[in-house]
Structure formats: C-alpha cells, structure tokens
Amino acid sequence: MRYCSRAVVISNERIADSFYLMGLGVGQMAADCSPGEFIHLRGLTAEWPFLRRPFSIYSTDGEGRIEIVYKVVGKATAIMSDAIPGDILDVMGPLGTAFTLRPGVSRVIAVGGGVGIPPLVFFCQRYAAAIDGIDLLVGAGTAAELVVPVSLIVEGIGVTYYTEDGTKGEKGLVTDGLRPALEGVGSDDAEVIACGPRGMLAEVARIAGELGLGCQVSVEEVMACGVGACLSCAVPRAGGGYFHACKDGPVFESTHIDWERWTGE
Amino acid sequence: MSLEARVGNLKLASPMIGASGLFGFGDEYADVIDLSLFGAVITKTITARPREGNPPPRIVDLGHGVINSIGLENPGIDYFVGERLDDIDIPCGLIVSVGGDTIDDYKLVASRLAGRANVAALEVNISCPNVKKGGISFGRDPESTAAVIEAVRGETGLPLIAKLPPLPARIDEVAAAAAAAGADALAVSNTLPSISIDIESELPRLGGRTGGLSGPPLKPVSLFLVYKLAASVEIPIIGIGGIETSGDAIEYILAGASAFEIGSVIFKWLNAPSDIVMGLEEYMDHKGYSRIEDFRGNALV
Numbered sequence: 272m273r274y275c276s277r278a279v280v281i282s283n284e285r286i287a288d289s290f291y292l293m294g295l296g297v298g299q300m301a302a303d304c305s306p307g308e309f310i311h312l313r314g315l316t317a318e319w320p321f322l323r324r325p326f327s328i329y330s331t332d333g334e335g336r337i338e339i340v341y342k343v344v345g346k347a348t349a350i351m352s353d354a355i356p357g358d359i360l361d362v363m364g365p366l367g368t369a370f371t372l373r374p375g376v377s378r379v380i381a382v383g384g385g386v387g388i389p390p391l392v393f394f395c396q397r398y399a400a401a402i403d404g405i406d407l408l409v410g411a412g413t414a415a416e417l418v419v420p421v422s423l424i425v426e427g428i429g430v431t432y433y434t435e436d437g438t439k440g441e442k443g444l445v446t447d448g449l450r451p452a453l454e455g456v457g458s459d460d461a462e463v464i465a466c467g468p469r470g471m472l473a474e475v476a477r478i479a480g481e482l483g484l485g486c487q488v489s490v491e492e493v494m495a496c497g498v499g500a501c502l503s504c505a506v507p508r509a510g511g512g513y514f515h516a517c518k519d520g521p522v523f524e525s526t527h528i529d530w531e532r533w534t535g536e
Numbered sequence: 537m538s539l540e541a542r543v544g545n546l547k548l549a550s551p552m553i554g555a556s557g558l559f560g561f562g563d564e565y566a567d568v569i570d571l572s573l574f575g576a577v578i579t580k581t582i583t584a585r586p587r588e589g590n591p592p593p594r595i596v597d598l599g600h601g602v603i604n605s606i607g608l609e610n611p612g613i614d615y616f617v618g619e620r621l622d623d624i625d626i627p628c629g630l631i632v633s634v635g636g637d638t639i640d641d642y643k644l645v646a647s648r649l650a651g652r653a654n655v656a657a658l659e660v661n662i663s664c665p666n667v668k669k670g671g672i673s674f675g676r677d678p679e680s681t682a683a684v685i686e687a688v689r690g691e692t693g694l695p696l697i698a699k700l701p702p703l704p705a706r707i708d709e710v711a712a713a714a715a716a717a718g719a720d721a722l723a724v725s726n727t728l729p730s731i732s733i734d735i736e737s738e739l740p741r742l743g744g745r746t747g748g749l750s751g752p753p754l755k756p757v758s759l760f761l762v763y764k765l766a767a768s769v770e771i772p773i774i775g776i777g778g779i780e781t782s783g784d785a786i787e788y789i790l791a792g793a794s795a796f797e798i799g800s801v802i803f804k805w806l807n808a809p810s811d812i813v814m815g816l817e818e819y820m821d822h823k824g825y826s827r828i829e830d831f832r833g834n835a836l837v
Contacts, residue, residue: 275568275806313804321751322597322803346599363568363806493593495602495803498568500560502580502609503595505743512588513609532591 273498274300278312278362280354281336288415289343290386291352292329297337300364304331306394307466307489307522310339310364311497314350324348325494327466327521328365329389330396340389340418366497368522370394370464370487377403377460380452382475384410384445384467388418390489391466399427406431406452410445410471414438446474450482458483465489465525473534476525486525492516507532537817537826541575541795543772544720546657546695548575548629548795551828552785552812555776555799556581556633556659556699557606561616562624565802573809575795576629579616581661584641586612590744596732601751601778602800603730605744608635608664613645621652629656631697637667639687646691657695660688660719663726675701678713689718697774699723702757708768715771723774723797724765725758750800754778759791766792767836780808782815789828790835 274297282294297310311323324347326339343352354360370390372379379402383391388409395405410433411417417432417439431448432440441448445467453463465475466489479486495503499518506514507529514520514527541551554577559565562577571577589609596603610616616632624630632655636642642660649655662675662684674680675698685698698714700707702725711722727748732741740746758777766773775788776797785796801808825831 273567320597320599321602321800322595361805493595493597495595495604496558496564498560498564500564501558501595501604501803502560502589502606503593503604505589505592505594505609507591512586513592 273363273366274298275361275363276300278360280356280358280360282356283352283354285352286340287418290340290416290418291343292338292340293351293354294336294338295360295362296335297362297364298335300362301331301335301337302333304328304337304365305369306390306397307369308365308367309521310337310362311366311494313361314347314354315359315361316350318346319350320347322495323363323497325366325491325497325517327390327489329393340386342386363497367517368520370489370522372398372401373462373485375460376462376485378456379405380449380456380461380463381405381407382445382449382463382465382467382471383407384471385416386418387465387467387471387489391464394464395428404429408433408445408448408452410434412436444471446471446478449475449478453478453482453484456484458485462486469534472525473530476528476530479525487522488525488528489521490516490523490528491521537820539813539816539828541828543697543774543794544695546720550575550628550813551789551795551816552809553631553774553795553797554578554802555797556661557604558799558802561620562630563626565806566626569802569806569809572627573813574628576631576656577626578631578633578659578797580610581608581633581635581664582610582613582616582645583608583635583637584613584644586610586615590742592743593741594743596741596747598732601749601753602803603732603742603747603749604727605742605747607744613648617648617652621654624654630654631657631659633659633661633699634688635661635664637665639683642684643687643691646688650692650694655694657697658688658692659697659699659723660685661699663699663701673701675710676703677706678709681710682713682717685714685717685719695720697721697723699726700761701726702728702754702761702777704761707761708765711765711769715769719771721772721774721794722765722769723776724762725777728754728757750778752778752780755784759787762788762793763791763835766833779812780804782812782819785812785816786819789832792833792836794828794832
C-alpha cells in the first residue's frame, strides 16, 4: 500500500556536519515501512526545485512517526534543513523494494557509507533479534560525516567504523574491512547487505561475488515519479536493458546489476 | 455544467488527459491519483520492437522545468498487447501512444492495436527519429508527417491524434498535412529540444546528452502554437505544454483547444488533477458557462 499525504515535521535536528535527522508525522504510512524502502518528499515552498527527492527511511515507530537522515547537498535539502516543527511537507511512500532476510540466513554483514548508513541501522533494529548476529561496517571520509545515530546501540550488533582520514575507527575505506570480516563466513547462512555510493556498492558486490555470498544493495539514481511510470531512474541490468530504481529497487540482488556499465568502467 | 469534451469522434468525460511518458502504461498511479478525473490517460510510446532507452541520468531538474532523455524505453508492441494491455483497468479512457523508426514500424504497432476494446484512440508520436532520413523526426516536414499518418490510418478505425513537435517554422504545413492524411485531432505540442551542461565535469548532464524540455517554460511556446493553429486547421486541437493550474488549462481552451494534456506537473503535485478540475468548474461557474465549447477559442479575435 502506498500513501500520499501532508506530513508534519515533528523534529529536525543537525546531527553531524551537514547531516540532519528529521522526524515526520505521516499517519498510517508509518505502520507499513520496511528497511530499504523510501519516501518521495517535496517541500511546499515556492523555492523548492521541480522534482521530489527520495530519502530512505531510517526508523518508524509504527504508529504515525518516521525518521529520515539527510545530507544537505543542494537547494532541496537546504530548504529541508530550515524546516521547523509544525511545518508541512508533501510525502509519498513507502516506495520501492526492501531488504529481505532470507530463510536460513543467521548472520548479516551490513556495509554502509555516508547517508547509506541509516537504512542499514533500520535493518539492524528490525532484524537483530531474529538472527544470530549482524556485523555493521560503516565508513565516511572523516569522523564528522560518519553518521550513526545513537539509537543504533542494539544488542548483538558489532559496529566497526572506518574513516579515510583516520579521525575515527580504522583508517581507510569501509570496503577494506569487508574481506577480513567475511573470513570464515559460510555462504549458506550469511548474507551481505549494503547502501552507499555507487563505487562502494560495486566493490562490495565484487567481494561478495568472489566469496560466493548473497548480496543485496540499495542504490541511488536521479529519480522523478517514484512509482515506475516515467522510467527516469535507469539502472543497468545484467544481460542488457535497465531496471528502474524506484520500482524494481532501490534494493537489488547485486548480481542483477551490470556494474561495468553503471560505473562506466 | 458539463466537462464533457469532444475531440473529433473521441468523446471524453473530462477535457483533461494524462500526457504520454508520465503515466507509464496508464495504471501506475491508480492507487494515489483519482484517474476518474481524467478523460483519458496516454501510455508511454509503444514501438514495434523493445527499446532499452538511453543511459542514465535520464532527467535533469532545472528548478523551473525538467529536461528528460528517456529514449522511448518500452517493451515493444508484442509484450504490450500480449502481457499488459488486458490488465489495464482504469476509470477513464486509455489512449496508446504509437512510435517507430520507420513507416512500417508505425503500421505494425497500429495494426496490433486495431479492434482492442479498451483502447479509445491512438496518439501518433511523430517526434520519433526517422531512421531513413538520418534520424530527423517525422514531424519535421509535412511529407513524412502525411506518410506516417496515412499509414496508421490505413491500419485502424480508431480516432487518431497526431502529436506535433514544437517547431514554429512549418507547423501549419505539418498540421495541415496530418489533417489531410486522416488525423482526427492534433496534440500541440511536445517537449522542446534542449540540453544542460555540468560546468565542473564540462559534460552534458544527461546520459543521452540532449533531451526534451517540459514544464512551465514550455507553456507560452506551446500555447502560441495552439493559438496559431486553431485559426487555420479544421480538426480539433489538444493543448499540451506546461499546464500546472486550471488557469493554464483555461488559457489553452481560450486559445482554441478542445481538450488539454497534463504531464510534468504530476512529478510535483499528485493533487494537481483534482485542483485543475475543481478550478475549471469554478471558472465556468463564475463565468456562467455550461460547456467547454461556450468559451473555447474566445481569445481568437
């Protein structure tokens, strides 16, 4: 079920550098959200650009309130950062595909970069109790961009931090830590999930593929309608043609994507 | 008061039509938009063979409008007729947009749609590149326009709408050629050829490099073309280009359009269709009009 409604801003706080956490009152929609799904949001001010903007869902209380984490990168997100409690936004959702926990999987290795981290945290919170363990590997350029909201502290989740400049956790890329983290992990009962920049996802997909592990990735592509009608958000499909991130995704089996075409390599 | 619209032999419960390209196969928005507000919805252009479309990115947000470069991605007529058409169950008419690289392609698509009960009309997209003429669109000249429309006319008894490209130079000749070749109506017009360049990468922003501009910047251009053609062509015109409000739609009707299509606004406001219909009714009430025909073309003085 998809909903389209006027959402009320409940909270909107800066949590790090240019990252914000926004709480939205969305009514019924909150009860239907799963990790990986997104909302398509539009501000009601005249300054808002033409298109809505997609944001993955970070949390839901199941009773009317959801949260998103966003980074201010342009005009739309700058307008959002000025929102105050009580402001009204136009929200469609939940849209797209969710991460799935396949039967038999008891261990998940989750890899997140930048604003790709929040939906993985949602996954951890939803599924931590259902499986033996989740290893969360998160990375960013520097400590100030490493956005892991405090509510992440969930029992059974081991978090490893990576920063390119070494200001927090291990120095290096989050993908540097993936291969060691997958040592001794069995392909029958473990799976990799990832959300982050395209280059990071391509590397995660490559490593998981080499080790024969199942891997789901949540992608981002410039989007317009959000419902699979306009076909703007094309993602190259393995074997030819395109998927559409809004409807076929944003979560895909990593082997279904043609990474060479998509990363231009 | 009646919002009923007649576009030649096509009878519509509302003058508002969902433009091709924005509404998928017609039913993608069915659970979030009340499609009964529409007279009809037009599918994405269907071609003889599947087309995979252009590489991403396929759309650029200019703030005041968008440029798209989808590249007519569609699964082809066999899939559409075999796997999809029968499932499209919407509370308004379904118009299928027909395209092709050659005249034979158009004929094939039109022939496969002939006699299908849930197809109300065909909109012939003559902005497709004519492969035999080096990729210049069929709608660029009266001869190739006439050839396409005549070929499609020969395959179907369905109402035919010729969708013209926004080319002021010869548009009256193209319109007359479409009418003479058997088009029942004209849709005026289509996206404007355009480009956007990223000054950092120094490259075009779209994967397909160039695209088509839609949204409010297109409105005065397209409205001018409707105004110009309404005075000279005999067949009805459907106005399209940059309609966001009832006022925009009313301008097109005053310029002579019998109906109008809405497109990109749906990216912004899902309540645009209801706002437009409500605004149109308020306008008619305020002006004392009982039918669209009462004020259609009033600006043609």
